[in-house]
Amino acid sequence: MAGNASLGCAKAAKNDEFYTQYSDVEAEMNAYVEFDPDVFRDKTVLLPCDDPEWSSFTRYFAANFARFGLRKLISTSYAKSKGRGTEASPELDSPLFDESLRESRGRLFTLERAADGTGDVGIGDIRFEGYLKGDGDFRSAEVRRLRDEADFVITNPPFSLVHDFVDWLCETDKRFIFIGNDNMVKYKEVFPLLKRNEAWLGWTRPKEFLVPDGAGARDNVTMREDGVRVASFGNNCWLTNVDHGGRHQPLLLDTREHNLRYNRKLRKRLKEKYNAQDYPSYSNFDALEVPYVECIPSDYDGVMGVPITFLDKHDPDQFELIGITGDLEWAQRECSFFRPPPKDIQQISRERNKTWRVQKAYVDDQDSLPLIPVYDRLFIRRRKGQR
Numbered sequence: 001m002a003g004n005a006s007l008g009c010a011k012a013a014k015n016d017e018f019y020t021q022y023s024d025v026e027a028e029m030n031a032y033v034e035f036d037p038d039v040f041r042d043k044t045v046l047l048p049c050d051d052p053e054w055s056s057f058t059r060y061f062a063a064n065f066a067r068f069g070l071r072k073l074i075s076t077s078y079a080k081s082k083g084r085g086t087e088a089s090p091e092l093d094s095p096l097f098d099e100s101l102r103e104s105r106g107r108l109f110t111l112e113r114a115a116d117g118t119g120d121v122g123i124g125d126i127r128f129e130g131y132l133k134g135d136g137d138f139r140s141a142e143v144r145r146l147r148d149e150a151d152f153v154i155t156n157p158p159f160s161l162v163h164d165f166v167d168w169l170c171e172t173d174k175r176f177i178f179i180g181n182d183n184m185v186k187y188k189e190v191f192p193l194l195k196r197n198e199a200w201l202g203w204t205r206p207k208e209f210l211v212p213d214g215a216g217a218r219d220n221v222t223m224r225e226d227g228v229r230v231a232s233f234g235n236n237c238w239l240t241n242v243d244h245g246g247r248h249q250p251l252l253l254d255t256r257e258h259n260l261r262y263n264r265k266l267r268k269r270l271k272e273k274y275n276a277q278d279y280p281s282y283s284n285f286d287a288l289e290v291p292y293v294e295c296i297p298s299d300y301d302g303v304m305g306v307p308i309t310f311l312d313k314h315d316p317d318q319f320e321l322i323g324i325t326g327d328l329e330w331a332q333r334e335c336s337f338f339r340p341p342p343k344d345i346q347q348i349s350r351e352r353n354k355t356w357r358v359q360k361a362y363v364d365d366q367d368s369l370p371l372i373p374v375y376d377r378l379f380i381r382r383r384k385g386q387r
């Protein structure tokens, strides 16, 4: 089964037990630390939906606590999580340990600087602070209080609760770095953040997640050579509001004329899909259709529709993000270049194609009807003076 379909299954079945690999946490955090070596200095980091018994996030931040100059690490676990790991558990060794509470209560762990402020603390110094009053749901009042105490919230939240998780983050002005999937960028909670340049994609794309024993069998789960079960996904990304170098590298682009003359892939696509020799305009948006990110013309000043994968390469100083296809409210209320076809043409189009929607992008067919569907597009415009 393809990665995207598997993620859909995870969501439908509320199977949230996919654990991030240490190397994936490390690769992503490196991007922030390389950009700003003091990014975490004197900061408190909350790792919700986590557990030091098995979490790579907790182990990574504990291992790098002194190097980053962190002030405090807070890690909370969710009672219903299936992750019972092989790591040494500060809970089991603690006088606060209570077997009868393990299955129903979330747990709270912290790591702080040694009293003299200079101590080199690490994973072995993580303290079990006891059981939470509830199950550790990130939406609970007690985890919200921990969030409010933190400067950063960093995690891989349950896939099935991403909408809630973003709402929960947006209740505050915390800095965040979390794993989600590509569909998330279209969510009404997320796209406005991207557009306002208040969030962006991270630098890496985690592809495999660890699957604990006891999690149900799935088509996308395989046994690795080292005997570890992993689930593969093709559409995971990080969403963050923490700056990294990857978003300050302008795309190197060629002119419209050169793309059309030298890019065979582009020419083939335009010919086969639109029977065109130039970039077509949409029937219902006054914007240029650009089928591949690498073919964005460097010399076009108007609005362009580009594939969503553009976000991986988006440098906000080079292009302005204006909107996204599929959002009727935005198209009708805010989009100055929305050109809905006359009602009779809309009706004919819907009769010919049951999934036709005025807010999606179309290109005219040979009968001048808006019937050639275009996949999801972002609308962008080149910033003045940028090529």
Ligand SMILES: C[S@@+](CC[C@H](N)C(=O)[O-])C[C@H]1O[C@@H](n2cnc3c(N)ncnc32)[C@H](O)[C@@H]1O
Pocket: 016, 017, 018, 019, 020, 021, 048, 049, 050, 055, 056, 057, 077, 078, 080, 081, 082, 083, 136, 137, 138, 139, 155, 156, 157, 158, 159, 161
């Ligand atoms: C995708 S897993 C990732 C776990 C860990 N953050 C990691 O990356 O390895 C999401 C975790 O969130 C837990 N979870 C599910 N619902 C939750 C909730 N409402 N509040 C907090 N955690 C939850 C799941 O049990 C699961 O262990």
